[in-house]
Structures are given as C-alpha cells and as structure tokens.
Amino acid sequence: METIVHWVDDNSSLIIHHLFQGLLALIIFFIGMKLAKLAANLTEKAFSKRKVDKAVGAFVGNIAYSIVFAATLLMALSQVGIETTSFVAILGAAGLAIGLALQGSLSNFASGVLIIILRPFKSGDYIEAGGKAGSVQRIEIFSTELRTPDNKVIIMPNSAIMSGAIVNYSREKTRRIDLVIGVSYEADLREAKNVLKSVLDKEPRILKEPAYTVAVLEMADSSVNFVVRPWVSTSDYWPTYFDLVENIKLALDDANIEIPFPQMDVHLHKD
CATH class of the missing domain: 1.10.287.1260 (Helix Hairpins)
Structure with a gap:
C-alpha cells in the first residue's frame, strides 16, 4: 500500500x-x-x-x-x-x-443513394415495393420507413426496394378505377349499360376528361360482364371506388337487373 x-x-x-x-x-x-x-x-x-x-x-x-x-x-x-x-x-x-x-449493409447504402438520385418516389407517396405497400415517411441511410393505411410502420431495406419493381400510386394526378360488373344473361344489356352510365354521370368526382368507359367485356360462365372505367383524381380514388360499388348495386336493384352469382345447372337423364 x-x-x-x-x-x-x-x-x-x-x-x-x-x-x-x-x-x-x-x-x-x-x-x-x-x-x-x-x-x-x-x-x-x-x-x-x-x-x-x-x-x-x-x-x-x-x-x-x-x-x-x-x-x-x-x-x-x-x-x-x-x-x-x-x-x-x-x-x-x-x-x-x-x-x-457487411455487403448487405453496403448494398442498402448504395441503394439509398440511388433512391435519392433517381427519385422514384418522394415523402408522402403511396408505393408498393419489395412485396410491401405504404406511404413513404423517411428515407434513411440503410432503410426506408413506410406507413400502412392501418397505421403499421414498415422498415424496408433500401436494397429490397431497388432490387425489384416499384409501383408509385401517387406520382400521377389522376388514376383510373377498374370495375367489372356482371349481369344475368336474361338482362337487357342496353338498359344495364344505361344504368351504369347514369351512376357515373351522377358522381361529381369522376373527371370529364379522360372520358369514362362502359362496355361489354366478356360473356362469362354465369354472367355478361361489363367493364366500368372512370377516371378520378388520385386523392379521390378510394372514396369514389367504394361509393361507386355501392351505388351501382343499388341502381341495378332498382332497375330489377340481376347480378348473378356463380352457379351450375345439372341435368339428369333417365334411360
């Protein structure tokens, strides 16, 4: 000591x-x-x-x-x-x-740099990439933060985003709604078409240009299918989509036009 x-x-x-x-x-x-x-x-x-x-x-x-x-x-x-x-x-x-x-981490960093340079999306855009979809919140050095519509946070590695296709739902100002509406073979096709058009004409959020499309798509197993394709502002896509599905069903019911469900006819033959 x-x-x-x-x-x-x-x-x-x-x-x-x-x-x-x-x-x-x-x-x-x-x-x-x-x-x-x-x-x-x-x-x-x-x-x-x-x-x-x-x-x-x-x-x-x-x-x-x-x-x-x-x-x-x-x-x-x-x-x-x-x-x-x-x-x-x-x-x-x-x-x-x-x-x-740590080649994976360096790949994430390089992918982050590419995201900043190429700008395939920006903050607030709703994208689908790497099998996940959500609104872009932040782009970090190694990862990108997405937020889903039900408020879940997804941390995506940048390399996973840049290694595949990126679908940006928010980049363009307009989007087309694609609906397939089936009516029975007994229904009057002209009347059914007019009912569908009347529903679209009454919806104020549908754009005049480009004009909507209502046409016979195919004669399926149990129904004659119409394709209904109106254009709307990107921000109005889902509200208009939901309202159109409801209003089309109500309008066809009021016109007594049947929307068939898949069915099979069985014929029995006696010897």
Missing part, C-alpha cells in the same frame, strides 16, 4: 495530466454528439426551407450526422494520446474487412 502511495506521489503530475486529457476527451465527445445531432437537424431544416422533399433532407441529415460523429471520435482519441494517423489506417483496414462482411 505504501508503495502505491509513493508511486502516486511521484507521478501525481502525470496522473493529473492524463485525467485532464481524458476529461477533455469526454467533453469533446459529448459536445461532438450534440453537434452531430445539430448538424443533422440544421441540414433537414435547410432542405425543408428550400422545399426539398423531407425524405431527401432526412437522408442527407443522416450522412451529416455520421461525418460529424466520425470527426468527433477521432478528435477525442487524439486528445487522449492515440495516434490518429495509424488509427485511421487501422480503421481503413478494418473497414475493408467489415465491408466484406
């Missing part, structure tokens, strides 16, 4: 110096963390003020955070006496090894 006390007395100035350097390194690290978050927030706000898609701002903000964090870490290590030049070289070699091990 006495030896330790003597060693502390003899090296007190050195101990104080290292403690001071360590404390300074911690202060630099914590300040750097704050600055990294601040840099990310300021980047997002700058993009937002210029009316750039907020998903792009979030992506660039994440990159700014990573750069400031890495610089802070190197400064803190340098403060405690670690040679950062050799440390950077070690990090480079380690980064190569980690990069080979």
Whole structure:
C-alpha cells in the first residue's frame, strides 16, 4: 500500500495530466454528439426551407450526422494520446474487412443513394415495393420507413426496394378505377349499360376528361360482364371506388337487373 502511495506521489503530475486529457476527451465527445445531432437537424431544416422533399433532407441529415460523429471520435482519441494517423489506417483496414462482411449493409447504402438520385418516389407517396405497400415517411441511410393505411410502420431495406419493381400510386394526378360488373344473361344489356352510365354521370368526382368507359367485356360462365372505367383524381380514388360499388348495386336493384352469382345447372337423364 505504501508503495502505491509513493508511486502516486511521484507521478501525481502525470496522473493529473492524463485525467485532464481524458476529461477533455469526454467533453469533446459529448459536445461532438450534440453537434452531430445539430448538424443533422440544421441540414433537414435547410432542405425543408428550400422545399426539398423531407425524405431527401432526412437522408442527407443522416450522412451529416455520421461525418460529424466520425470527426468527433477521432478528435477525442487524439486528445487522449492515440495516434490518429495509424488509427485511421487501422480503421481503413478494418473497414475493408467489415465491408466484406457487411455487403448487405453496403448494398442498402448504395441503394439509398440511388433512391435519392433517381427519385422514384418522394415523402408522402403511396408505393408498393419489395412485396410491401405504404406511404413513404423517411428515407434513411440503410432503410426506408413506410406507413400502412392501418397505421403499421414498415422498415424496408433500401436494397429490397431497388432490387425489384416499384409501383408509385401517387406520382400521377389522376388514376383510373377498374370495375367489372356482371349481369344475368336474361338482362337487357342496353338498359344495364344505361344504368351504369347514369351512376357515373351522377358522381361529381369522376373527371370529364379522360372520358369514362362502359362496355361489354366478356360473356362469362354465369354472367355478361361489363367493364366500368372512370377516371378520378388520385386523392379521390378510394372514396369514389367504394361509393361507386355501392351505388351501382343499388341502381341495378332498382332497375330489377340481376347480378348473378356463380352457379351450375345439372341435368339428369333417365334411360
């Protein structure tokens, strides 16, 4: 115990110096963390003020955070006496090894960059990609956040999005509703067609241009099928879709036009 006390007395100035350097390194690290978050927030706000898609701002903000964090870490290590030049070289070699091990993550990062450059969708768009569908909330460095209509959050790897087809339901201002309405073979086709047209004419959300289509599609097993294809604003798609299905059913009922269900006729022959 006495030896330790003597060693502390003899090296007190050195101990104080290292403690001071360590404390300074911690202060630099914590300040750097704050600055990294601040840099990310300021980047997002700058993009937002210029009316750039907020998903792009979030992506660039994440990159700014990573750069400031890495610089802070190197400064803190340098403060405690670690040679950062050799440390950077070690990090480079380690980064190569980690990069080979984490090819999937690098693929996600590269896909995120492609999403920002190619802009197949923007924040708020309703898309279908990688077998999932939802509204785009944020584009991160490695993943994209989607929100489903029933308020579920889906975190999609960027590589999964860019590796297949992307369906963007929100890019165009208009969408076409496709309905197939079947009537019985006994029904008057002209009357049925007029009833369908009257329902479309009474719906104010249906666009005049392009004009809607009502035509006989096919003579199916149990019904004669009409195709009903009106155009609406993208924001009105689902409300109009639901109302049309209901109104068409009510109008056909009022006109005594049967909407058949699948059926089979069995004929028995006696010898």
